[in-house]
Amino acid sequence: MFLGGWLLGISTFDYAISSPQTRSYSKIKLYGGSTDFDRLHIYNTVKVASFISAIDPNISQAWTPDTILLAEFNHSLDGGNVINLPAALTGFQIYRKEAGSSTSTLLTTVPNGTLQYVDYTTQAYKTYSYEIVPITDTEIGSPLIPDTIYTDYFGWYLMDYDTPSTVYKFDLNIKSGTISNETDVTTYQNYTQKPSVAQGERNYIKGEISFMAGEISAVDGTLQQTSDYLTDLRTFINNQKPKLFKSRKGDVWKILTYGLNVSYTDEIEQQPAMVSFTFCEII
Amino acid sequence: MTPNGNAVDFASATTFSSQVNGSLITHYRDYIYRIDTGATLYDSTKLAVSPNLYDKDTLTKTISGGTITYTGSVKWTRTLWNGIAFATSKEVQFYSASTPTASLTVSSPITSKSNLFTTVYTQAESVAVESYQYFLYDSSSVLIDQSDVIYSQKLTYTFTGFLDASTYYVRCVITNIYGQIVDTGLIIFTVDYVQPNVYFTPEIGLNQDTSGVTLDLANIVQITGTSSGTILYIDPYLIANNAGLNIADGSSYVEFVVDIPSTFTQTVIFNPVGFMSGVIISYDDGIFDVGYDGARFYFSYYVAATQQFVYGIPLALNSTPYIIGVENDRVIICQNNIVLDTVLAF
Numbered sequence: 001m002f003l004g005g006w007l008l009g010i011s012t013f014d015y016a017i018s019s020p021q022t023r024s025y026s027k028i029k030l031y032g033g034s035t036d037f038d039r040l041h042i043y044n045t046v047k048v049a050s051f052i053s054a055i056d057p058n059i060s061q062a063w064t065p066d067t068i069l070l071a072e073f074n075h076s077l078d079g080g081n082v083i084n085l086p087a088a089l090t091g092f093q094i095y096r097k098e099a100g101s102s103t104s105t106l107l108t109t110v111p112n113g114t115l116q117y118v119d120y121t122t123q124a125y126k127t128y129s130y131e132i133v134p135i136t137d138t139e140i141g142s143p144l145i146p147d148t149i150y151t152d153y154f155g156w157y158l159m160d161y162d163t164p165s166t167v168y169k170f171d172l173n174i175k176s177g178t179i180s181n182e183t184d185v186t187t188y189q190n191y192t193q194k195p196s197v198a199q200g201e202r203n204y205i206k207g208e209i210s211f212m213a214g215e216i217s218a219v220d221g222t223l224q225q226t227s228d229y230l231t232d233l234r235t236f237i238n239n240q241k242p243k244l245f246k247s248r249k250g251d252v253w254k255i256l257t258y259g260l261n262v263s264y265t266d267e268i269e270q271q272p273a274m275v276s277f278t279f280c281e282i283i
Numbered sequence: 284m285t286p287n288g289n290a291v292d293f294a295s296a297t298t299f300s301s302q303v304n305g306s307l308i309t310h311y312r313d314y315i316y317r318i319d320t321g322a323t324l325y326d327s328t329k330l331a332v333s334p335n336l337y338d339k340d341t342l343t344k345t346i347s348g349g350t351i352t353y354t355g356s357v358k359w360t361r362t363l364w365n366g367i368a369f370a371t372s373k374e375v376q377f378y379s380a381s382t383p384t385a386s387l388t389v390s391s392p393i394t395s396k397s398n399l400f401t402t403v404y405t406q407a408e409s410v411a412v413e414s415y416q417y418f419l420y421d422s423s424s425v426l427i428d429q430s431d432v433i434y435s436q437k438l439t440y441t442f443t444g445f446l447d448a449s450t451y452y453v454r455c456v457i458t459n460i461y462g463q464i465v466d467t468g469l470i471i472f473t474v475d476y477v478q479p480n481v482y483f484t485p486e487i488g489l490n491q492d493t494s495g496v497t498l499d500l501a502n503i504v505q506i507t508g509t510s511s512g513t514i515l516y517i518d519p520y521l522i523a524n525n526a527g528l529n530i531a532d533g534s535s536y537v538e539f540v541v542d543i544p545s546t547f548t549q550t551v552i553f554n555p556v557g558f559m560s561g562v563i564i565s566y567d568d569g570i571f572d573v574g575y576d577g578a579r580f581y582f583s584y585y586v587a588a589t590q591q592f593v594y595g596i597p598l599a600l601n602s603t604p605y606i607i608g609v610e611n612d613r614v615i616i617c618q619n620n621i622v623l624d625t626v627l628a629f
Contacts, residue, residue: 025543025566032512032530034557038520038604040549042541047548049625052608053617057552060525063483069506069541073528075516077508079539081483089505094498095396095444102421102451103428104396104444110500118495130498132485133396134505140395144503146487149496157494167493246494 028069040079042069081144087136094119099127099148109135120164122151124250154248156209161242161254168233170211172223173274176247179207205253210261210276225272234260237277245279255279284361290378290410290461293351300343301361301372308336310364313344318356318376325351329364354379354408378461381407385465387455391472397443402455402467404438412436413460420452420469445474508539527554533561549609555600564609573607573614575600580607582614582626595626 030037038057045066055061063070063081071079082089091111096119097104110117122128129148134141155171184200213233214225237260245255257279264271284301291297299313311332315325325346336342342361357379362371383406389398404412417440419428430440438457445451452469459465486499512535520527530537543549543566551564560577562569569590572583580595595616605623608615614626 023570024545025571027538027540027567028543028549029536029538029565029568030530030551031533031536031562031565032514033533033559033561034531034555035559035563036517036520036527036529036554036556038527038552038554040539040551042543043548044544044546045548046546046610047608049608049615049622052548052550052606052615053620053622055550055552055606055617057604057606065502068543068547069539071508071539072525073516074525075518077510077537077539079506079508079541080504082503082505085505092500092503097444097446102449103419103446106443115499115501117498117500118490118493119498120493120495122494122496124494128496130487130496131396132498132500132503134503140397143396144483144485146485146498149487149489151489151494151496153489153491153494155494159493164495167495169492169494
């Protein structure tokens with residue numbers, strides 16, 4: 001009807017036609033009448049007829065990036081990818097497991113509606129798997145399992161321990177120096193053949209790291225070292241808040257930082273600066 | 284001198300020991316009495332030490348189980364003779380209390396990633412719990428997790444992160460206010476929980492600039508349908524370990540509230556098990572329907588408040604599963620990987 005009018009260049013109707021393809025919908029119903037259903041799958045893309053005809057009714061289908069509903073009627077009317085939860089979803093527990101470990105560790109619980117979670121506490125050069133477990137007020141659902149990930153990042157990273165919104169990465173001209181292991185050992189000279197030695201519980205690391213700090217330009221990949229950057233870094237280093245510090249070797253420490261020292265290279269026009277700060281491991 | 288400050292259970296044989304300082308010891312006397320009344324509980328009387336003891340030796344004497352039945356705070360003294368003179372020790376306080384017991388029962392298999400463990404503590408004189416600590420071991424009895432020392436009488440702790448199809452051991456060690464320690468020993472349990480049959484893989488990524496591992500939670504959705512009328516689950520159905528849904532009559536339905544965009548594809552697998560006629564799929568309560576009128580599949584929609592029908596070719600239904608694919612402007616009916624009909628809206 002409409003196609004004929006279009007081919008003629010004029011519409012055969014004197015009113016606007018709202019056709020099905022221009023409309024969105026908010027609900028879908030399956031009706032019965034001596035009918036068995038095995039699956040309902042809705043995609044937010046248009047497939048071709050060959051895609052539909054190739055579907056094997058005997059094989060379970062997977063949730064794909066363009067899926068917006070997949071109901072398999074497996075003793076429930078679940079149509080999302082959170083299943084086995086009869087009550088309303090309230091949030092997610094996020095677990096992490098290191099390859100070879102016997103248990104996973106609960107990292108956090110985030111409320112429903114959280115779009116993204118970032119785990120900053122990984123060690124470098126480890127393989128981790130995660131589980132995202134949907135929860136209600138009283139129940140735990142089946143876990144959603146992303147692919148495993150290998151943390152092959154390179155550099156030293158410094159961030160706020162509690163809310164790591166800003167992360168400083170240091171990987172140029174790094175000099176980590178000696179990281180000392182501070183312990184509490186007292187030797188008593190008793191006028192005996194060998195002294196008495198007492199060791200306390202103290203055991204932490206302390207050190208200083210120097211590097212060429214700056215931000216890598218997203219435009220040309222060059223190092224940008226503005227005075228604002230150094231000012232922000234000095235404020236961050238001396239803000240007296242606990243920080244997470246990750247070494248290139250894969251260590252992860254909770255530390256306090258202080259004393260940002262800056263040494264400019266005056267022979268070069270841009271005066272690139274080497275900076276250093278002291279850090280001390282804390283509880 | 285021991286015991287000293289801790290608790291002993293006189294129901295069992297109890298050893299009293301002290302180090303000898305000074306000269307030769309020939310005799311001793313142990314004397315135990317109640318603190319509250321001063322009443323004597325035990326008096327060994329002056330007995331010979333044989334062989335005699337000397338400086339830095341330890342004098343150890345045992346009181347048979349059941350000799351003292353009193354429970355409560357007591358004191359003891361030890362008097363030593365060297366053949367010429369005697370000396371009596373300072374009074375040493377300790378507690379007479381029955382040995383406590385602890386029972387940790389785990390309902391195995393645990394069907395979750397986490398479990399609240401509870402230990403039942405029993406002590407005849409109701410000596411209160413001071414603290415406890417839980418330990419978790421893997422199947423090889425290697426310690427893999429433990430609680431802090433918890434100063435409470437709750438005796439509960441939750442371990443999380445169990446792996447499916449795994450074996451663990453749990454153990455609780457309790458200390459009461461008299462210093463008595465009771466250990467449940469290793470209690471075995473297995474873990475077996477349901478794995479999802481609809482797999483959705485959330486996106487994961489590593490940010491080299493921050494070292495953060497990013498988990499994308501945006502596409503995780505919970506959609507739960509509702510039913511009206513009579514529905515039944517058929518198990519097994521087409522897919523092994525995956526039930527099907529029977530909607531018994533034409534007035535019953537299952538509804539999903541979900542935002543379907545203007546460009547979409549929907550597939551439904553169904554199987555007629557009797558005479559079928561009427562709407563099969565309805566979008567927004569009849570704004571757009573797909574049905575079978577007893578002979579043909581049709582497509583109905585509203586244009587300017589008028590319901591329009593477009594019919595396909597006559598198809599006699601059989602019991603082999605059909606797939607109805609619905610796209611924006613067409614309905615595609617398939618069976619055995621063959622397109623039987625395509626119904627176009629225009």
